[in-house]
Amino acid sequence: MxxxxxxxxxxxxxxxxxxxxxxxxxxxxxxxxxxxxxxxxxxxxxxxxxxxxxxxxxxxxxxxxxxxxxxxxxxxxxxxxxxxxxxxxxxLPYAQALRWQRAESGTPPWILLVAIAAALFGGWSAFHPEGVGIGLAATGIALIGVPLAAGGREDLVTRLPGAVIVAALWSVAAIRDAGWIVALCAIAALLLTPLALAPQRRFTGTAFALFAHLEGLAGSFKWARRSRSRKAVNTVRNLRVFGLTAALLVVFGGLFAAADASFANLVSGLLPRANPIDVFLRLLLASVLLVVVLLWSYLAAARPSFEPDEPFTTKPASRFELAVPLGALNLLFLAFIVMQARVLFGGDEYVQRTANLTMAEYARSGFWQLSFVAVLALIVIAVAAWKAPRRERGDRWVTRILLGGLCILSLAVVASALFRMSRYWESFGLTRLRLWVFTVEIWLAILFALVLFACWKLRAKWLPQAVLASGALTLIGLAAVNPDGVVARYNIDRFEDSGNLDLDYLETLSADAVPEIMELDDDNRECVLRWRESDWPERPLMAWNWGDSHGRELAFDYRIVPADDQPSCPSHLGTDFEENSRDDEYGAPELDGLDDATASEPEFETETEPVTPASSFFHWDTCDELDLTGADEMFGTSAKGDYGTVPDEANHNGASVGPNLAGEEVEGWLTCGYFGPGTRYLYLEVEQWDTWETEAGQLDAKRVANEGYGYEVTDLGSETMDGFIAVADNSFDYMFALDNVTFEATITDGPTGDEAELVCQKLTNHLAEMYLELA
Structure with missing residues (x-):
């Protein structure tokens, strides 16, 4: 040097x-x-x-x-x-200190007092024992309102739209009685609150801020201490001492009361009527809410930026590197859309002829794959937009055309998924899960429309906020249309067309569905609403919501029925389930028989020697009386052109001796077998036992055997029907008991979903009808 x-x-x-x-x-x-x-x-x-x-x-x-x-x-x-x-x-690290430095000046002391009041109110009223309602809504609005006030007027215009959306999500708890939609809105509001208080400009900052704002947790307590004025020091100190004393007494007193019954009685005699454990949990919830309010208030006051100092940059791809993969992907999407158009115009017959599936199976088998394709396409578009060349005008036009075309074709894929879900509704009805999945697909379509606009403009600074806002508004829209009411309305309308209605499922819906349930006839309406208490009491103020109150008012005139006039309540309504009574003595369905004129005349009768009713049923020709239309549609057409079922005569067997001299019933059995396309097979079996106790033992033994073979066994879900469903790979087993008889349907190498259950249910019910008539 x-x-x-x-x-x-x-x-x-x-x-x-x-x-x-x-x-x-x-x-x-x-x-x-x-x-x-x-x-x-x-x-x-x-x-x-x-x-x-x-x-x-x-x-x-x-x-x-x-x-x-x-x-x-x-x-x-x-x-x-x-x-x-x-x-x-x-x-502190340089970047972290720089992010939070604007909150060093503190804030007025009333913010701390309001935060404490909001936390105590939330701990007491957010989760009422009678249910959620106004208390949870008010608590959630306070969680966004207090931090918004702590942030001051600066940047209020940019934060106010997000705060309004979050408040709207919390307000759902005061309007809807459906717990699942209230829970979804509450989770979305909790995740969106920090992003609304400290909005970011890029996707990286938005994703990072979702959890990185927790780094300000320790600083929020220091910020809260600095916010006190000198006049309020003594007051806050006294409140802190009393609060700490009360917390210690409640915590240790609650634990002692839970450990010893005598001490619990002593405490309950000294204190007002209150559950010590409940008080402890509510104080714990209030403490958590106080920490959350302070953290979010500190976040609003600091307005930190979680964006990287320099945006992530990469070397742009050449026009050739972008055009070849995206062009090939566009062509692949286009070919798939053309095939979907053929399915749309070809209908059920085209699907059965080409795919060997019914439309319901076709819709169920491809829906989730198409949903995954849509999500994956969004990721591909994001990466391609990041790597796309933009220096020359030709590069920009190539980017617009390729990415825009992929967005449009992806919209068509989403539309295909929505079409499949709608066809699934038509076959099996509407449920909460299916409606929720349908809503997510609609949101994906909205995202593709936003991305299409951004790709055309080649600017996306507004896109992160638009994505979050569209998701929140879609969820608010779902709550606004009353999802439980939509489910009930669709299934009731479908009952008018198809004659099938699952009353058991309607019972599980919330009070939001009561206005639609009122459209049923008196007996069925009473069956659906009887799960409510006879008095259906009005909720306290903090647990009140409009859905419960409105449903209670509508059902007031229909809910009180004398005990002697209680209707027989079926689990389903329809041609195959109309009399599936859940009030049967043995807990089995009372199925339709023939009409009175037909029932009065035995179908199998000779002039010389009467045939016993039991032998009339336990005979191989009983298999020929079964309606196999549903099984034919379920199996569809094979690649060789084979359609439906073909009787397996070797397995059409039956045997019954009838009553003996003492009048006691002996055992009887019936088997029916049917070949389907390819290796598919349908097997039906009916067995009669000497007593219903023996039948119950045989049913339990079959259930245990299926579990031992690795089947997934689930009960039929009825309080009175004794039976189960067993599923393993491509095998489906449906079995229930009626009196001292067991009915079983088994599908091998075939469908195992809702359609298989429906087919097996229809066939076993038909066998039970014939048994009640002939045996």
Whole structure:
């Protein structure tokens, strides 16, 4: 190194850190390399006299509001060892301190008092024992309102739309009685609140801020202490002492009361009527809410930016690198859409002829794959837009055409998924899950429309906020249309067309569905609403919601029925389930027989010797009387052109001796087998036992055997019907008991979903009808 390089001069301000750092460190080391400036060795005190002229005060008295100056205080160039770190380490990382520095000034003390009041109110009223309602809605609105007030008027315009959307999500708890939609809205509101208080500009900042704002948790407590004025210090200190005392007494007193019944009786005699465990849990909830309110208030006051200092950049792809994969993907999507158009116009017959599936199976088998394709297409579009070349005008037009075309074709894929779900509704009815999935598909369509607009403009600064807002508004729209009411309305309308209605499922819907259930006839309406308490009491104020109150008012005139006039309540309504009574003595369905004129005349009768009713049923020709239309549609057409079922005469067997001299019933059995396309097979079996106790034992033994073979066994879900469904791979087993007879239907190498259950249910019910008539 040359001599001029060793001479510190204040004029060197090139930003490399050589001059300022060296000027500050060299007087402290008091050493100079022998090869540097040998002519100045005699003048040693001179550097020490010049040291005060350097900008030393900036080193020892930095502003409290500024982040630690790394370049001036932390890093220095030592003449022998090179760069070294000097001085105390910073309390916070540079980026973190910079993000939160705007909240150092504190906030008015009333914010802390309002936060405490909101937390206590939420702990007491958010989750009422009678249900959720106004209490949860008011608590949620306070969680966004208090931080919004703490943030002041600055940036209020940019944060107010998000805050309004979050408040609307919380308001659903005061309007709807369906717990599942209230839970979805509450979770969405909790996730969107920090993003509404500190909106970010890019997707990276938005994703990072979702959980990175938790880094301000410790700083929020310090910020809350600084927010106190001197006049309020004593008041806050007293409140803190009393609060700590009460918390200690409640925590330890609650634990002692839970551990010892005598102590619990003593506490209950000294205190008002209250469950100590419930009080402890509510105080714990209030503590959590207080921490959340303080954190979000600190977030609103600091308005931190979680965006990277420099956006992630990459080398753009060439026009060829972008056009080849995206062009091929567009062609693949286009080919699929053309095939979907053929299915749309070809209908059920085309699906059965080409795919060997019914339309219901076709819809169920491809829906989730199409949904995954839509999500994956969004990811591909995002990556392609990031790597797309934009320098030349031709590059920009190629990007617009390829990405825009992929967005339009993806919209068509989403439309195909919606079409499949609608056909699934037509076959099996509407449920909450199916409606929710349908709503998510609609949101995906909205996202593709937004991305299409962004790809055409080649600008997407507004897209992160638009994505979040569209998702929240879609969820609010779902709550606005009353999802439980939509489910009930659709199934009741479908009952008018198809004659089938699942009353059991209508019972599980919330009070939001009561206005639609009122459209049923009196007996069925009473069956659906009888799960309510006879008095259906009005909820307290904090648990009140409009859905429950409105349903209670509508059902008031129909809910009180004398015990002697209680109707016989079937689990289903329809041609195959109309008399599936759940009030049967043995817990089995009372199924339709023939009409009175037909029932009065035995169908199998000779002039010389009467045939016993049991032998009339347990005979191989009973299999010929079954209606196999549903099984034919379920099996469909094979690739060889085989359609439906073909009787397996070898498995059409039956045997019954009839009653003996003492009038006791002996065992009887019936089997029916049918070949389907390919390796598919349908097998029906009926067995009669001497007593219903024996039948129950045989049913349990069959259930245990299926579990041992690895089947997934589930009960039929009826309080009175004894039976089960067993599913394993491509095998489906449906079995239930009637009196002392068991009815079983098994499908091998075929469908195992809702359609298989419906077919097996129809066939076994038909067998039970004939058994009740003939045996």
């Amino acid at each position: 040359s001599e001029p390089e060793a001479t510190p001069t204040p004029s060197n301000t090139d930003g490399t850190g050589d001059s300022p750092a060296d000027d500050q460190v060299e007087p402290e080391t008091k050493q100079t390399p022998p090869e540097q400036a040998p002519a100045r060795q005699a003048d040693r005190p001179q550097p020490e006299q010049q040291a005060p002229s350097q900008p030393q005060p900036a080193q020892h008295a930095p502003s409290q509001m500024q982040p630690p100056p790394h370049h001036q205080q932390q890093l220095a160039h030592h003449p022998y060892t090179g760069p070294v770190l000097v001085g105390p380490p910073p309390a």
